[in-house]
Amino acid sequence: xxxxxxxxxxxxxxxxxxxxxxxxxxxxxxxxxxxxxxxxxxxxxxxxxxxxxxxxxxxxxxxxxxxxxxxxxxxxxxxxxxxxxxxxxxxxxxxxxxxxxxxxxxxxxxxxxxxxxxxxxxxxxxxxxxxxxxxxxxxxxxxxxxxxxxxxxxxxxxxxxxxxxxxxxxxxxxxxxxxxxxxxxxxxxxxxxxxxxxxxxxxxxxxxxxxxxxxxxxxxxxxxxxxxxxxxxxxxxxxxxxxxxxxxxxxxxxxxxxxxxxxxxxxxxxxxxxxxxxxxxxxxxxxxxxxxxxxxxxxxxxxxxxxxxxxxxxxxxxxxxxxxxxxxxxxxxxxxxxxxxxxxxxxxxxxxxxxxxxxxxxxxxxxxx
Amino acid sequence: xxxxxxxxxxxxxxxxxxxxxxxxxxxxxxxxxxxxxxxxxxxxxxxxxxxxxxxxxxxxxxxxxxxxxxxxxxxxxxxxxxxxxxxxxxxxxxxxxxxxxxxxxxxxxxxxxxxxxxxxxxxxxxxxxxxxxxxxxxxxxxxxxxxxxxxxxxxxxxxxxxxxxxxxxxxxxxxxxxxxxxxxxxxxxxxxxxxxxxxxxxxxxxxxxxxxxxxxxxxxxxxxxxxxxxxxxxxxxxxxxxxxxxxxxxxxxx
Numbered sequence: 001x002x003x004x005x006x007x008x009x010x011x012x013x014x015x016x017x018x019x020x021x022x023x024x025x026x027x028x029x030x031x032x033x034x035x036x037x038x039x040x041x042x043x044x045x046x047x048x049x050x051x052x053x054x055x056x057x058x059x060x061x062x063x064x065x066x067x068x069x070x071x072x073x074x075x076x077x078x079x080x081x082x083x084x085x086x087x088x089x090x091x092x093x094x095x096x097x098x099x100x101x102x103x104x105x106x107x108x109x110x111x112x113x114x115x116x117x118x119x120x121x122x123x124x125x126x127x128x129x130x131x132x133x134x135x136x137x138x139x140x141x142x143x144x145x146x147x148x149x150x151x152x153x154x155x156x157x158x159x160x161x162x163x164x165x166x167x168x169x170x171x172x173x174x175x176x177x178x179x180x181x182x183x184x185x186x187x188x189x190x191x192x193x194x195x196x197x198x199x200x201x202x203x204x205x206x207x208x209x210x211x212x213x214x215x216x217x218x219x220x221x222x223x224x225x226x227x228x229x230x231x232x233x234x235x236x237x238x239x240x241x242x243x244x245x246x247x248x249x250x251x252x253x254x255x256x257x258x259x260x261x262x263x264x265x266x267x268x269x270x271x272x273x274x275x276x277x278x279x280x281x282x283x284x285x286x287x288x289x290x291x292x293x294x295x296x297x298x299x300x301x302x303x304x305x306x307x308x309x310x311x312x313x314x315x316x317x318x319x320x321x322x323x324x325x326x327x328x329x330x331x332x333x334x335x336x337x338x339x340x341x342x343x344x345x346x347x348x349x350x351x352x353x354x355x356x357x358x359x360x361x362x363x364x365x366x367x368x369x
Numbered sequence: 370x371x372x373x374x375x376x377x378x379x380x381x382x383x384x385x386x387x388x389x390x391x392x393x394x395x396x397x398x399x400x401x402x403x404x405x406x407x408x409x410x411x412x413x414x415x416x417x418x419x420x421x422x423x424x425x426x427x428x429x430x431x432x433x434x435x436x437x438x439x440x441x442x443x444x445x446x447x448x449x450x451x452x453x454x455x456x457x458x459x460x461x462x463x464x465x466x467x468x469x470x471x472x473x474x475x476x477x478x479x480x481x482x483x484x485x486x487x488x489x490x491x492x493x494x495x496x497x498x499x500x501x502x503x504x505x506x507x508x509x510x511x512x513x514x515x516x517x518x519x520x521x522x523x524x525x526x527x528x529x530x531x532x533x534x535x536x537x538x539x540x541x542x543x544x545x546x547x548x549x550x551x552x553x554x555x556x557x558x559x560x561x562x563x564x565x566x567x568x569x570x571x572x573x574x575x576x577x578x579x580x581x582x583x584x585x586x587x588x589x590x591x592x593x594x595x596x597x598x599x600x601x602x603x604x605x606x607x608x609x610x611x612x613x614x615x616x617x618x619x620x621x622x623x
Contacts, residue, residue: 052520072523079524085517089539089621098535099525130621143521150525 002061003028003186004049004154009058011044018044020210021058026154026203029184031177032215033197036207037233042190045207046158049188051075062153078147079156083163085143086131092118092142093127099150117145120179137168144176148183155180155187161196173200194234198222206230228353231276236313238282238323240275241355244268250347255320259296259345263352276351279313282325283344284335297342298323302335316341370601373594386595394572399599402557402574405488409495410552414545416496417503418511424504425511438508441501448498453565456494460485486567494562499552506551510544543619550611554604574600 002025011019019041026032034042047053049060051072059068067075078099086095093114100110118124121141131139140160147155157176161169177200180187191197197204198218205215206229214226225231231239242252242259250265251258252273261275287299300318312332316323323343327335335341377383389395424434459466462479471477484490514537522532538545560575568576574596581593 050520050524052523072520073526073528075524076526077524079521081517081521084515085521087518087521087536087540089536091621098522098527101535102526102531132622146521146525 002026003030003063004188005059005061006045006049007059007061009045009048009060010056011041011048011053012056017210019048019055022207022210022212024205024212024215026186026188028186031180031187031189031200031202033189033191033201033204034207035191035194035197035204035233037192040207041210042192042207043158046156046188046190049154050077050079050156076150076153077156078150078152078154079158080140080143080147080160082159083136083139086139086146088131090130091127092123092129092131092134095131095142096145096149098146103150113149114145117149118142120148120182121145121175135168136164137172140164140172141175144179148179148185153186155185157187157189159191162191162193169196176200198234206233208233223349224351225276225353228274231274231351231353236279236324238275238277238279238321240277240321242273242275244271244273247271252352254298255318257298257319259298260347261345261350261352262348263350267352267354272355274353274355275345276353277345278349279324279326280311281346281349282323283346284314284316284325284327284341285344286334287340287342296345296347298345299340299342302337302339302341305332305337316343318343370594370597373591374598375595376591378589378591386592387598389592390595390599395574395577395596395599398572398574398577399603401488401572402600403603405492405495405571405573406553406556409492409499409556410549412492413496413499413503413552413556414507414549417500417548418507418541418545420500421504421508421511425508427516437504441504444501445498445505448559449561450565452494452497453562456485456490456497456566460490460493486570488567488571491563491567491571491573494566495556495559499556502555503548503552506548507541507544510541514540539618539621543615543622546611546615546618550607553607557600557604 004024004026006022006024008021008023009019010017010021022041022045024032024034024045034045036042044053048055051067051070055068059066061067062075087098090098096114096117097110100113105113114127115124118127121144123138123141123145126134126138126142131142134142143160160176161172164172173196180200189197189201198221201218203215204218204221206213206221208229214221214230216224216226221230221234225234225237228239231237240254240259242254244264244267245251245253245258247265247267247269250260250262252261252264252275253259254275259275264273267273298318300316300323302314303317303322304315306313306315307329308326310329311326312329314325314327314332314335316325325343374386375382375384377385390399420437423429424437456464458464460478461467464485467478485493518536518540519532522536527535558575560579563571563573564576564579578593578596581587581589581596
């Protein structure tokens with residue numbers, strides 16, 4: 001049963017529609033990330049849940065109770081902001097204690113809870129420091145402890161790691177997940193960083209232009225994007241425009257080449273589709289003349305190498321589209337820049353999206369990605 | 370000024386002026402000057418803070434801020450004889466406002482004890498430049514209050530009052546104290562406005578210094594310098610009180 005429900009939330013700022021009827025449900029203890037580019041409406045949604053803003057229509061329900069019109073200080077929600085939200089005149093301990101003090105908890109109980117939370121976030125030693133004496137990562141840990149101190153019904157995190165450097169970001173996101181799991185607290189997390197969202201969430205909701213494009217588990221979002229936007233936004237994806245030739249045999253034609261993909265089975269002949277292939281699924285082989293070497297292959301030439309550690313990302317100029325392929329770095333010497341290659345498109349594991357269903361504004365790029 | 374304060378009319382060293390300035394009527398005049406300064410600095414700080422906050426808070430149209438800031442810039446520097454005359458023309462015995470209130474609201478200010486030529490009148494006139502000065506000085510500090518602090522406090526269950534009590538005012542306190550001292554000094558040293566308005570009825574120390582310098586009654590520049598030295602001491606005491614308060618209120622900044 002859903003613990004937090006956002007029903008058909010709409011919010012417009014003048015002519016700009018920030019939220020266009022979004023619908024989200026979170027089970028108790030679930031960690032859901034709202035993921036999307038800047039201006040997609042994710043922060044607006046979070047602010048509506050926190051009560052800092054009111055929706056034009058729709059409702060927010062927690063544990064069966066409608067809280068849409070409830071003021072923020074009566075919602076019992078803990079929120080961690082992007083940065084610089086600690087009260088500068090209070091020490092770390094006093095910041096964490098703030099919500100308990102407002103709730104008139106007894107001094108002894110407050111002290112005990114503050115000490116527990118500071119230990120939980122690894123800042124037991126920094127209780128007497130003022131915010132400006134803490135690093136960015138430490139400040140966000142304190143903000144997390146402060147939000148958790150009141151035992152909120154829902155924890156809201158508004159891009160809490162965006163102001164931190166890469167190493168601290170990875171470390172802290174793991175800590176957030178550990179603490180969330182340990183406390184079993186229902187969490188709504190806003191981020192534009194897909195890696196962050198996919199690594200910590202139970203479910204991810206990809207937002208775009210005020211709408212929810214898709215909700216699913218991280219592996220569903222990565223492996224089975226439901227819309228071209230999600231395919232483009234989550235990870236890197238090769239997007240090949242094609243036409244279904246034979247739905248029974250799963251054959252599509254892309255740039256004059258016949259490809260067989262399982263996902264095309266049952267499609268109507270003549271249907272325009274996007275064939276979606278992850279870079280790690282393309283298998284490359286050197287070719288002496290650049291021609292295709294058998295079924296389900298595309299020809300091209302290596303244009304660039306980008307070293308990513310254990311894998312190297314290759315950009316390949318095909319006949320009609322650019323391809324991206326990840327190959328093990330150890331193998332990359334056999335595929336130097338300028339090398340003609342053939343890329344094997346896997347029959348299984350390749351996704352297909354109908355372009356006939358795609359809204360006009362979702363028109364994909366023509367560069368094949 | 371300090372050397373002159375310790376000299377007699379013949380140029381010899383003396384402590385006589387120092388002894389004299391703490392006797393009556395000068396002791397009362399110092400106290401009156403301090404009272405007027407404290408009242409106008411206090412009221413000016415409070416009202417200036419409220420107006421500046423109302424001007425800056427979310428929801429106030431931007432053009433109002435522009436208008437108020439521009440007006441404050443002008444009003445904070447509008448003092449002296451022109452300001453005194455403006456107030457006499459407005460709230461004097463036959464001033465525009467006095468006449469309007471009497472004729473249209475049936476209330477005779479002067480019959481009920483008010484006079485622009487007394488202490489209250491001087492204080493009211495001083496507020497005309499004290500409030501705008503406070504607005505100009507405190508507005509940047511209020512701008513520095515982050516929206517996230519208010520939202521975080523609200524999210525943690527605090528009411529607006531609790532936010533101001535635990536966060537807003539403590540964060541602004543160093544700036545408020547600094548502004549209060551500035552307003553106190555501004556009022557304490559004001560001369561022309563008080564002279565133009567109530568030079569013969571409200572004996573503030575700067576007016577008395579003016580009398581002794583100009584020789585209106587009796588010329589004694591060294592005694593005037595001694596009175597000025599007394600003002601310097603009062604301001605020094607104020608600073609001595611201010612520094613530990615400011616240090617305490619700003620300990621979170623260090």
